[in-house]
Amino acid sequence: MNILNTRFVRGFVKMADDGFQQGWHERNGGNLSYRLKEEEVQHILPRLMDHGTWQPIGTSVPGLAGEYFLVTGSGKYFRNVIVDPEACIAIIELDDKGENYRIRWGLVEGGKPTSELPAHLMNHEVKKRVTDGKHRVIYHAHTTNVIALTFILPLKDEIFTRELWESATECPVVFPGGVGVVPWMVPGGRDIAVATSALMEKYDAAIWAHHGMFCSGEDFDLTFGLMHTIEKSAEILLKVYSVRPDKLQTITAENLRAVASSFNVTLPERFLYEK
Ligand code: 2HA
Numbered sequence: 001m002n003i004l005n006t007r008f009v010r011g012f013v014k015m016a017d018d019g020f021q022q023g024w025h026e027r028n029g030g031n032l033s034y035r036l037k038e039e040e041v042q043h044i045l046p047r048l049m050d051h052g053t054w055q056p057i058g059t060s061v062p063g064l065a066g067e068y069f070l071v072t073g074s075g076k077y078f079r080n081v082i083v084d085p086e087a088c089i090a091i092i093e094l095d096d097k098g099e100n101y102r103i104r105w106g107l108v109e110g111g112k113p114t115s116e117l118p119a120h121l122m123n124h125e126v127k128k129r130v131t132d133g134k135h136r137v138i139y140h141a142h143t144t145n146v147i148a149l150t151f152i153l154p155l156k157d158e159i160f161t162r163e164l165w166e167s168a169t170e171c172p173v174v175f176p177g178g179v180g181v182v183p184w185m186v187p188g189g190r191d192i193a194v195a196t197s198a199l200m201e202k203y204d205a206a207i208w209a210h211h212g213m214f215c216s217g218e219d220f221d222l223t224f225g226l227m228h229t230i231e232k233s234a235e236i237l238l239k240v241y242s243v244r245p246d247k248l249q250t251i252t253a254e255n256l257r258a259v260a261s262s263f264n265v266t267l268p269e270r271f272l273y274e275k
């Protein structure tokens, strides 16, 4: 099957363009990865190249040994993914230890997978384990309003989660587990990957202070929707704080508990503290 016509490549390309249209991917900002299903790999196997050389991932992900991923390319622009996917994205295969990768398709003009490959793969490894293989998408975007909030709110999971839940009624239903926050760190390496994947044990979203956000999900719609919901909530909150230093009224802890019981979600008590 022509790889460009597969459902997962089309979904990936659409999501990259959706993110660009939102303004979250200036220049080469952001990156996206998808863990292929076994049957998707089987379908495209005859179209993959077999001569790529093995390269170190920069970390070790034994839980993903032998898996295939569709990833954006390092230095490639989200803006161009829809125009020329074969030049901007790649399918990579991991070796049997989860320590090296090789390119099996894409990046036809050269290049390598996203500079955040360690963070993507370490997040995938955690999410594959804790969701029993359900989560397949990891998405990193430079979400403007979330980034702005990291300059004005304390960098604590409890505070970001509560403030974001309070800013739009559907938030506690969309991310009942809350959001984690990684303090400012150098991007692109193993350290920030370790810090982010530790948060992915309990959250589906992790904010990188002064940089952006990582989201994880089962498919493209859910993962994009999570990023979109959190960023919109941050936009509302920032607008509120731009008009006045405090809120005249808000969604209270009691209101949040009522939403949780009505929508059958459990909100961890540590986010429902008295103010
Ligand atoms: O440039 O977003 O975090 C890609 C990135 C690095």
Ligand code: ZN
Residues within 6 Å of the ligand: 029, 030, 140, 141, 142, 187, 211, 212
């Ligand atoms: Zn980034």
